[in-house]
Amino acid sequence: MDVHFYKYQGAGNDFILIDHRISPIKDIDYESIKQLCDRRFGIGADGLMFLTAHPEYDFEMLYFNADGRPGSMCGNGGRCIVAFAKHLGIIDKETDFLAVDGPHYARISEKGNWIELQMIDLDTINRDGKAYVLNTGSPHYVIQQQDLINFDVYHNGKTIRNNDTYKENGINVNFVEDQGDHLFVRTFERGVEDETYACGTGVTAAAISIAKHKNQTGHIQTPVKVLGGDLKITFDYDGKQFTNVFLCGPAERVFEGEITF
Numbered sequence: 371m372d373v374h375f376y377k378y379q380g381a382g383n384d385f386i387l388i389d390h391r392i393s394p395i396k397d398i399d400y401e402s403i404k405q406l407c408d409r410r411f412g413i414g415a416d417g418l419m420f421l422t423a424h425p426e427y428d429f430e431m432l433y434f435n436a437d438g439r440p441g442s443m444c445g446n447g448g449r450c451i452v453a454f455a456k457h458l459g460i461i462d463k464e465t466d467f468l469a470v471d472g473p474h475y476a477r478i479s480e481k482g483n484w485i486e487l488q489m490i491d492l493d494t495i496n497r498d499g500k501a502y503v504l505n506t507g508s509p510h511y512v513i514q515q516q517d518l519i520n521f522d523v524y525h526n527g528k529t530i531r532n533n534d535t536y537k538e539n540g541i542n543v544n545f546v547e548d549q550g551d552h553l554f555v556r557t558f559e560r561g562v563e564d565e566t567y568a569c570g571t572g573v574t575a576a577a578i579s580i581a582k583h584k585n586q587t588g589h590i591q592t593p594v595k596v597l598g599g600d601l602k603i604t605f606d607y608d609g610k611q612f613t614n615v616f617l618c619g620p621a622e623r624v625f626e627g628e629i630t631f
């Protein structure tokens with residue numbers, strides 16, 4: 371049996387997308403997802419998503435990490451599935467869709483490849499030593515790191531993700547360097563268990579943590595550089611709650627093909 375798939379990437383965070391509404395296969399087991407996401411034995415991706423129909427929303431996003439397990443919210447995946455929904459003709463310039471952390475609004479730029487995705491509001495930020503720990507749809511640990519380009523993100527990220535505090539549930543570990551007019555962020559992702567080229571919920575967590583660190587309030591716009599490109603985070607902070615949080619960046623269709631089961 372053949373299942374049609376699409377490959378998308380958003381700032382180098384890459385995903386396999388399947389239109390569940392027409393897929394002859396309705397469930398893919400964890401092992402098969404892991405194999406499809408494998409960069410040597412499969413298509414290669416940081417995660418796999420199903421776009422499925424929903425009675426109250428334009429569509430629903432079902433997200434799996436590269437290890438085959440259902441993930442929490444994926445911000446770049448969310449932007450990619452919005453581009454996918456547009457490609458399929460389900461939506462035009464705006465959408466309200468459902469993901470694992472609740473409803474999301476998103477808008478698509480005129481040129482079509484720049485997606486602005488609204489993320490959940492946030493009011494709780496915890497500390498773990500010098501790090502900030504917060505949930506932007508996925509759990510994130512954010513710590514500042516100088517000379518980040520030369521830093522060993524894989525080994526340091528892996529150590530934090532697997533320490534006694536986070537071992538059981540896991541956490542995504544973000545290292546951030548304030549470079550003046552923008553942040554530079556590198557992320558070790560749970561569920562991929564490796565550094566990825568970008569993590570949307572992670573850069574959102576980084577921008578929020580730095581604003582908190584600097585006691586900034588009002589409407590805040592933060593350009594962010596990641597290994598796979600440029601993203602932008604915008605939000606409002608009144609000193610208590612982070613609202614109108616938007617993750618903005620590119621999302622592109624790379625190729626499509628058939629998976630034979």
Ligand SMILES: N[C@H](CCC[C@H](N)C(=O)O)C(=O)O
Binds near residue numbers: 383416443541570572
């Ligand atoms: N790449 C994602 C995060 C995926 C979430 C996953 N790593 C987890 O914690 O389940 C993003 O752009 O936000």
